Amino acid sequence: MDLRDTNLLRVIEKYYEKCNYMGIPTIRWSEGQILYSVTYTYLVLTGRREGYIVDAGAGAGFSTIWMVYAVVDAGTRHSILAIDYYKRNLDMFKELVEKLGLKVNVETRVGDACQILGEYPEEVDVLFIDVEKDRYIECVEAVKDRIKPGGIIMAHNMLFPYTRSAEKYLNYMSRILGWKTTVIPSEMGIGLTVKSGGTVCLRI
Numbered sequence: 318m319d320l321r322d323t324n325l326l327r328v329i330e331k332y333y334e335k336c337n338y339m340g341i342p343t344i345r346w347s348e349g350q351i352l353y354s355v356t357y358t359y360l361v362l363t364g365r366r367e368g369y370i371v372d373a374g375a376g377a378g379f380s381t382i383w384m385v386y387a388v389v390d391a392g393t394r395h396s397i398l399a400i401d402y403y404k405r406n407l408d409m410f411k412e413l414v415e416k417l418g419l420k421v422n423v424e425t426r427v428g429d430a431c432q433i434l435g436e437y438p439e440e441v442d443v444l445f446i447d448v449e450k451d452r453y454i455e456c457v458e459a460v461k462d463r464i465k466p467g468g469i470i471m472a473h474n475m476l477f478p479y480t481r482s483a484e485k486y487l488n489y490m491s492r493i494l495g496w497k498t499t500v501i502p503s504e505m506g507i508g509l510t511v512k513s514g515g516t517v518c519l520r521i
């Protein structure tokens with residue numbers, strides 16, 4: 318079942334409604350589509366067949382599920398890690414993954430995403446950040462040397478709600494790290510960074 322399947326989209330839509338009903342914050346529906354598109358494009362263009370995708374501040378995994386489907390549809394063997402403080406919400410996400418019968422390695426970790434990223438031994442292909450707004454830089458600092466060349470970092474709430482932290486984060490990514498960074502003008506704004514340096518072979 319790929320994302321063109323309307324039954325599958327209905328399941329994800331119901332899950333989105335359930336999160337909203339339970340007061341579990343999520344990115345917007347259209348932003349999920351952006352996560353899917355960026356991740357899918359990265360996987361296909363780089364031709365990397367395996368690796369790691371991390372959702373830092375995953376809530377109940379609504380953001381995660383779009384990246385999981387990018388892996389399913391790209392046909393790679395990437396593992397996906399969802400991190401959040403709340404076990405209950407991550408357990409709800411695990412139930413969704415089971416219900417969908419996905420043959421993708423999806424893991425959850427309960428705890429502080431910045432700390433977990435700092436201890437994470439793997440090289441990361443795609444990272445999505447949606448933690449406390451003043452801790453995005455700390456999260457990137459913790460993992461920046463283990464982001465693969467050409468790897469992608471997406472960051473939520475770059476436009477709304479407005480915070481100085483978002484400005485600082487974008488400045489850090491583009492000026493301090495010197496990685497190509499833009500903001501996708503979605504409802505809340507998604508920062509999109511490509512890690513520069515190293516060699517990336519594109520499969521075109």
Ligand SMILES: C[S@@+](CC[C@H](N)C(=O)[O-])C[C@H]1O[C@@H](n2cnc3c(N)ncnc32)[C@H](O)[C@@H]1O
Pocket residue numbers: 342343344373374375376377378379380381400401402403428429430431447448449452
């Ligand atoms: C806006 S919600 C995330 C929504 C999720 N990205 C989605 O779209 O479904 C923010 C989540 O980040 C979690 N969080 C915030 N700071 C965190 C941190 N430092 N480590 C782990 N989780 C964190 C909160 O518990 C909350 O569930």
